[in-house]
Amino acid sequence: MFPFDRSNGAASGSLLSARPRWGEKIIEKVIFANGMLAIIVLLGVLFILLRQGIPALVETPIHKFLFGTAWYPVSDPPTFGILPFFVATMWVTVVSTVLAVPIGVGAAIFLAEIAPRKVADAVKPIVELLSGFPSVVMGFIGLVLLSPWIQNTLGLNTGLTGITAGIMLAMMSLPIIVSVSEDALRAVPEDFRQAAYGLGSTRWEVIWHVCVPSALSGISAAVMLGVGRAIGETMTVLMVAGGALALPELPVDPMMPMTAAIASGIGNAVQGGPQYHALFAIGLILFLLTLFVNLIAARVLERQKRKFTAG
């Protein structure tokens, strides 16, 4: 009858049983240890990256590693300059952000402020569907559908370019931008809108001068999260960015972002060799870059949350 185990519960013994529960003590210790797990794994990742990546930064001075433009991992002696990869990451991220932010924020405003609830509820699962698409599938779509189109439309030698990757990344960062911005807009108190209507504003003026400014920190967090996603995305850029090692000058050049450089190089790298360490050093830079972006996003988001709940 009782949904708990009576034989162990106090119900079976003395009501004021002071019998020490060793089993329970141990379980609570285990629970505490697991509570720390997120910190342990995050620090573990950082530790591994430092340990395997630092040797590369000792061998190649850090400014040469960061700003060198030649990546010859197997020549003798090898040269490790990651500037082309870094610039490639920047290009695809810029293209992705320039496309995804206006479309994503626009869609969020439409869903939160204009569309009837029923329409918004119907669109939501479709956006969630997109966030479930594996990145390799997006890479595949970019490879077979988008890249031939890019090649023909822009008259390029190859359709595998930074712009192709940027467009696919934009699609992949849309779900997070839309949903976080939409939440931020919905959190704006109804009083704000009513007050603005009361002053004779049109609906658009309410949206543009009241809702969007009030939700701005949430929207900027959404943008940061989208940027973080674009920087860290691997499969899509590996498959459609072109993989060229030269320093990319324009987004229409084929290029190799940092994530792709790791993924395509690690299979050939001798364990513990110079290339192995250099790839971990790229991983370290990626880790720190995304950590920075995510920390800011989390900060901004927390401030937004407090804005309308305090007082």
Added chain:
Amino acid sequence: MEIKNIKSRYLTQRVAIVILAVSALLVIIPVIGIIIYMIANGYSSLNWEFLTASPAQAGKAGGILPAILGTVYLMLGTILFALPVGIMAGVYLSEYTRANWLTRLINMAIINLAGVPSIVFGLFGLAVFVLGLNLGMSLLAASLTLAAQALAMTITTSREAIIAVPKEYREGSLAIGVSKWQTIRHIVLPQASPGILTGAILAMSRAAGETAPIIVVGAAFLVGGLPVSPFDRFMALPYHLYTVSAHIPGMPGEIKWGVALVLIAMVLFFNMLAGIVRIKARKR
């Protein structure tokens, strides 16, 4: 003057709303388009042989059963490692902490863990599981790697599900003398189980589609026979799709689209399952 002003304000509004509606369409049309296109191109290659046979002629013919099984094992392995610890961490965060610096630190760590690029988890798995624990390029090492990545999700969803259990349930149980852990074990966790299950299914679906980490820790394009031991190298659907579409020249289109369709069908099936569990739980 005044009237003209009003007119132009409404004109601005109309233009703005059209632009916003177009951006919403730009979000959903490609999604629907991609799904329709994938079904149209992929369904002809879906037949019994494709789903139940091993690859032949270096992957250019035959089926993809080893890759499907590999992905299923990976999903199970991931959840086996990520769920129990995720639930316990969720219990800790909802039942045993107060809002202090440690809790804030843990929550920060979870958020950042979720943002670590998947390829970095691959490097982590390579250094720790493949080489450090000497598990080799194997299903086991890959499951552990994906579990480390899934951790942020299982912890967050468990914590939210446990927090959502009404306080009265705990108070009622504690009031009749049941201990804290007994209350959690027999009252709180069963109430939270649909929410925890939703998170678990989503984490599995994520693991099914994850590619970059398993490139690093042991996926192979062609492995003779089906995966038998957790210490074997393995095939997996996302890695298979990557290889057939980006690396093998002359790969027949129906193989590529077939693999893509099977993968996306699996992933979306689990996403939908999670959605159904969530809706059912809410109704209860």
